Amino acid sequence: xxxxxxxxxxxxxxxxxxxxxxxxxxxxxxxxxxxxxxxxxxxxxxxxxxxxxxxxxxxxxxxxxxxxxxxxxxxxxxxxxxxxxxxxxxxxxxxxxxxxxxxxxxxxxxxxxxxxxxxxxxxxxxxxxxxxxxxxxxxxxxxxxxxxxxxxxxxxxxxxxxxxxxxxxxxxxxxxxxxxxxxxxxxxxxxxxxxxxxxxxxxxxxxxxxxxxxxxxxxxxxxxxxxxxxxxxxxxxxxxxxxxxxxxxxxxxxxxxxxxxxxxxxxxxxxxxxxxxxxxxxxxxxxxxxxxxxxxxxxxxxxxxxxxxxxxxxxxxxxxxxxxxxxxxxxxxx
Numbered sequence: 001x002x003x004x005x006x007x008x009x010x011x012x013x014x015x016x017x018x019x020x021x022x023x024x025x026x027x028x029x030x031x032x033x034x035x036x037x038x039x040x041x042x043x044x045x046x047x048x049x050x051x052x053x054x055x056x057x058x059x060x061x062x063x064x065x066x067x068x069x070x071x072x073x074x075x076x077x078x079x080x081x082x083x084x085x086x087x088x089x090x091x092x093x094x095x096x097x098x099x100x101x102x103x104x105x106x107x108x109x110x111x112x113x114x115x116x117x118x119x120x121x122x123x124x125x126x127x128x129x130x131x132x133x134x135x136x137x138x139x140x141x142x143x144x145x146x147x148x149x150x151x152x153x154x155x156x157x158x159x160x161x162x163x164x165x166x167x168x169x170x171x172x173x174x175x176x177x178x179x180x181x182x183x184x185x186x187x188x189x190x191x192x193x194x195x196x197x198x199x200x201x202x203x204x205x206x207x208x209x210x211x212x213x214x215x216x217x218x219x220x221x222x223x224x225x226x227x228x229x230x231x232x233x234x235x236x237x238x239x240x241x242x243x244x245x246x247x248x249x250x251x252x253x254x255x256x257x258x259x260x261x262x263x264x265x266x267x268x269x270x271x272x273x274x275x276x277x278x279x280x281x282x283x284x285x286x287x288x289x290x291x292x293x294x295x296x297x298x299x300x301x302x303x304x305x306x307x308x309x310x311x312x313x314x315x316x317x318x319x320x321x322x323x324x325x326x327x328x329x330x331x332x333x334x
Contacts, residue, residue, distance in 0.1 A: 017266070017270060018058045018062045021058030024273060025051040025052075025058065026055060027293075028051045028286065029051045031286050032286065034289055035286065035289050039285075042121065043105050043120060045129070046125070046128075046129075049101075049129055049132070050098040051275070053092075053094040054095050060091060076158050078163060081158035084158060085164060086140040086143065088140075089139060090139065092272075093140065095272055096180065100180055104187065105120065139172070139176070149165050149172075150163065150164065150165060160261050161260070161261055166248065166249075166257060173242060178242065188230060188231055234271060237270060238268040240268075244264055248260065
């Protein structure tokens with residue numbers, strides 16, 4: 001890649017990324033709200049909260065994306081710059097913590113299947129989401145409140161490490177990220193262990209049926225792939241930023257701040273674009289609802305261009321396209 005092309009990529013990536021983050025997560029939010037209203041599944045509230053947090057991440061980075069697209073760096077007062085970074089850090093922390101809640105929700109559903117419906121009620125969900133946002137807002141506003149987290153020699157050039165003391169914030173982030181990642185991995189490894197145990201029992205009971213054994217085997221492989229993608233996307237997005245941050249904290253003369261802020265931090269923020277694809281769009285119900293939304297839009301636009309049109313024909317067309325969409329989704333998951 002030529003230097004000019006590389007420069008164009010890193011300047012246009014934040015702008016395109018912010019648009020994609022907002023649009024994809026907004027679509028997932030609409031689909032989840034419709035699903036919750038239809039079926040009342042409480043566990044989808046965590047995925048809904050994840051999408052809302054990721055939308056806020058996309059909105060928060062639009063200022064940085066605009067500066068990158070124009071090839072300039074915003075010049076502003078220290079307090080305003082700290083506030084700008086606050087509205088990036090807080091939803092990012094909320095997104096990471098919500099992923100932890102999603103993994104905890106699935107862990108409880110598998111470990112306590114008989115008590116899950118009783119435990120996971122509206123009060124429990126609210127009691128889990130409120131601390132997530134309180135912790136996230138505390139982390140986001142901590143540089144604005146605590147003087148040791150602020151950089152003293154601020155020159156009105158608003159970047160992440162120019163207004164926030166790098167060493168202190170890196171220590172805070174690493175104390176927050178790596179323990180959470182360890183618990184996150186433990187949950188899914190334990191889920192995989194339970195799934196393997198169920199797989200062995202199923203294969204022992206159905207040893208006489210080759211077809212069922214093969215089907216269950218590929219279902220187990222698919223579950224393993226899902227777990228690997230869930231852990232891998234989160235780890236690959238944020239782990240480089242925090243690992244290099246530790247290197248920078250241990251080696252002050254390395255001068256890795258530009259690489260951290262201009263490349264690895266953007267890689268971590270891109271997880272907000274991956275989240276709706278991994279956590280929501282892989283679920284058949286959400287995919288079906290998104291497909292249904294597009295079907296309604298396309299059919300309504302098509303028949304609105306015809307004058308006059310029969311409402312009954314529109315409803316029949318929508319019904320038939322829904323069936324086609326449902327069959328397509330079922331076949332794609334086999």
